[in-house]
Amino acid sequence: MIFEHFPILIPLPLLLGAMIAAPLGVWKRDLAYPIALFATGVSLFFAVSGLIFVLNTGTHHYHLGSWAPPIGIEYVVDALSSFVAVIVVGVGFLVMIYSHRSLQRELPNKEVPFHSVSLLFLAGLSGMVVTGDLFNLYVFLEIASLSAYALVSVGEKRAPVAAFRYLLLGTIGASFYLLGLGYLYLVTGSLNMLDTAKIIPLLQEHGLVLVALTLMIVGIGLKMAMFPLHLWLPDAYTYAPSAGSAYLAPIATKVSAYVLIRILFTVFEPAFVRDEFSFTSVIAWLSAVGIIWASVMAIAQKDLKRMLAYSSVSQIGYIGLGIGLANPLGFIGAVLHIMNHAVMKATLFLVSGNIFYRLGFTDIPKFDDKLRKMMPFTSVAFVVAALSMIGIPPTAGFFSKWYLVLGSIDAGNWIFVFVIALSSLLNVVYFFRIIEKMYISKSKTLSESTVEEIKMREAPISMLIPTLVLAIAVIVLGLLNAVIVDSVIKLAMPNGL
Amino acid sequence: MTDFFIGHIAYYFIIALLIIGLWGMLFKKNLVKKLIGMNILQSSIIIFYVASASKYNATVPVIDPRLGAINPAHYINPLPHTLMLTAIVVSVATTGVALALLIVIYKRYKTLNEDELLERMK
Numbered sequence: 001m002i003f004e005h006f007p008i009l010i011p012l013p014l015l016l017g018a019m020i021a022a023p024l025g026v027w028k029r030d031l032a033y034p035i036a037l038f039a040t041g042v043s044l045f046f047a048v049s050g051l052i053f054v055l056n057t058g059t060h061h062y063h064l065g066s067w068a069p070p071i072g073i074e075y076v077v078d079a080l081s082s083f084v085a086v087i088v089v090g091v092g093f094l095v096m097i098y099s100h101r102s103l104q105r106e107l108p109n110k111e112v113p114f115h116s117v118s119l120l121f122l123a124g125l126s127g128m129v130v131t132g133d134l135f136n137l138y139v140f141l142e143i144a145s146l147s148a149y150a151l152v153s154v155g156e157k158r159a160p161v162a163a164f165r166y167l168l169l170g171t172i173g174a175s176f177y178l179l180g181l182g183y184l185y186l187v188t189g190s191l192n193m194l195d196t197a198k199i200i201p202l203l204q205e206h207g208l209v210l211v212a213l214t215l216m217i218v219g220i221g222l223k224m225a226m227f228p229l230h231l232w233l234p235d236a237y238t239y240a241p242s243a244g245s246a247y248l249a250p251i252a253t254k255v256s257a258y259v260l261i262r263i264l265f266t267v268f269e270p271a272f273v274r275d276e277f278s279f280t281s282v283i284a285w286l287s288a289v290g291i292i293w294a295s296v297m298a299i300a301q302k303d304l305k306r307m308l309a310y311s312s313v314s315q316i317g318y319i320g321l322g323i324g325l326a327n328p329l330g331f332i333g334a335v336l337h338i339m340n341h342a343v344m345k346a347t348l349f350l351v352s353g354n355i356f357y358r359l360g361f362t363d364i365p366k367f368d369d370k371l372r373k374m375m376p377f378t379s380v381a382f383v384v385a386a387l388s389m390i391g392i393p394p395t396a397g398f399f400s401k402w403y404l405v406l407g408s409i410d411a412g413n414w415i416f417v418f419v420i421a422l423s424s425l426l427n428v429v430y431f432f433r434i435i436e437k438m439y440i441s442k443s444k445t446l447s448e449s450t451v452e453e454i455k456m457r458e459a460p461i462s463m464l465i466p467t468l469v470l471a472i473a474v475i476v477l478g479l480l481n482a483v484i485v486d487s488v489i490k491l492a493m494p495n496g497l
Numbered sequence: 498m499t500d501f502f503i504g505h506i507a508y509y510f511i512i513a514l515l516i517i518g519l520w521g522m523l524f525k526k527n528l529v530k531k532l533i534g535m536n537i538l539q540s541s542i543i544i545f546y547v548a549s550a551s552k553y554n555a556t557v558p559v560i561d562p563r564l565g566a567i568n569p570a571h572y573i574n575p576l577p578h579t580l581m582l583t584a585i586v587v588s589v590a591t592t593g594v595a596l597a598l599l600i601v602i603y604k605r606y607k608t609l610n611e612d613e614l615l616e617r618m619k
Contacts, residue, residue: 160601
């Protein structure tokens with residue numbers, strides 16, 4: 001049965017697609033886009049059917065080349081990894097549909113390499129999700145990172161400088177992870193996650209393990225843009241092309257958050273990271289500071305994309321907070337927020353791409369109600385996603401914040417409850433000033449030239465549909481949150497949490 | 498005590514390389530020097546893995562009938578070395594991407610000095 005092999009069939013079509021799309025695209029440029037779409041579609045099919053399979057029959061262990069672990073590489077697809085895989089490939093697929101027209105406008109003649117690199121990027125991320133081997137994770141991490149640098153660097157103006165900075169900091173992160181892995185390998189002699197998890201409790205001395213864990217958390221924290229290691233993020237997201245930041249922002253940092261969950265709760269035991277050495281509370285406090293700081297920074301920004309980038313840092317703080325709480329409700333909140341933030345941030349970046357497509361700028365002070373008259377659907381999508389970012393029911397963002405608040409109360413930490421409430425208010429400030437400009441403030445150019453009629457000029461249909469699908473998903477996922485929590489995330493709960 | 502220092506001399510060397518690499522990446526003004534710092538950092542980690550797996554009086558992991566296959570002390574663990582082949586490939590790829598970025602930066606701003614770059618980007 002070919003379906004037995006579904007864990008490898010999630011990243012494999014993407015890798016093959018990247019290799020096929022590049023040479024065929026040189027021969028006929030129009031071929032690259034269908035190939036990329038087809039490859040992502042195949043991967044999405046296996047990701048979704050993998051999720052259904054795992055929910056029905058339980059965790060699936062796949063031995064690459066039939067080499068049994070710990071000698072061979074093992075792919076482990078459990079409820080958590082298949083769930084994140086569906087998010088990664090699903091959002092990637094929608095952005096892929098979207099990217100075609102956006103690239104024709106922003107990067108003419110560069111579509112072929114861009115599609116090829118974005119396939120590599122998705123392959124790296126989905127590989128990070130399904131793998132059960134710590135070194136294999138590093139390899140996929142580097143595939144995803146290198147293609148992410150490329151996605152950033154093709155943008156306008158300062159993009160190469162932002163990409164270079166991202167590259168330096170990203171490489172420090174990956175190197176720290178590799179160094180930590182080296183320490184872990186020295187003491188356990190294994191690279192398989194589950195095997196390592198069995199060996200660590202048997203160790204008498206904790207010194208090297210602690211060094212290993214610290215280095216790995218710092219490394220992954222850099223990739224995840226955990227406060228205060230987020231310095232590469234705002235520039236990278238701002239100067240990347242619209243399609244590039246739509247790929248990066250929703251899923252790249254979320255997958256690193258997933259890796260952090262894996263390392264803290266699967267490789268190490270929750271009791272070890274929470275009670276014996278309070279790694280998780282350090283993560284939680286840093287995230288709490290990051291939430292507030294990044295929200296304040298977002299208010300100060302004049303460019304829509306830059307504001308969204310800072311808001312990303314703040315939202316990653318929520319995920320870090322949920323992981324750092326290290327209790328079941330916090331875990332549910334973190335995993336739910338991985339999904340919700342992926343969908344909301346994808347919507348917002350697609351909206352900013354739509355605006356750039358028609359207007360050619362994303363400066364917030366220049367927005368007025370002409371924008372809403374020109375692009376009514378895009379504006380609605382923006383409002384839905386913004387409400388979800390603020391956390392207004394029944395949009396998705398409310399429910400993950402709700403679980404985080406419950407988790408904070410469960411942990412007896414009222415400061416975190418206050419942080420979440422305060423940051424929601426700050427979210428209101430920076431989103432409503434845009435909504436206000438879109439819906440209320442009268443167009444100045446209109447009053448000066450009264451004869452000029454504003455026509456509806458929506459973004460092209462292939463850009464509008466992914467935006468609207470994601471905006472609808474924000475509401476649908478919010479309404480379905482109980483189903484998702486009960487049937488998926490509770491199954492994904494690590495032992496001993 | 499002296500035995501401990503001499504026995505771990507490779508690790509002191511690695512720590513020194515690691516710090517030199519990080520220092521170069523963070524404090525050098527020229528972007529090419531930052532890149533060189535990054536390469537030093539990556540090399541230090543590669544040497545760390547290789548040094549951790551090396552043994553005195555041991556040989557390559559191919560079964561030698563004269564030594565017998567039973568005693569693992571006679572053979573070097575090949576896995577860290579193999580992992581580093583992958584890490585070297587990654588390092589080469591990263592350097593390649595970084596150099597390509599530097600070319601674009603130089604074409605756009607005619608400088609690779611960080612201070613001048615910040616000046617010209619305004």
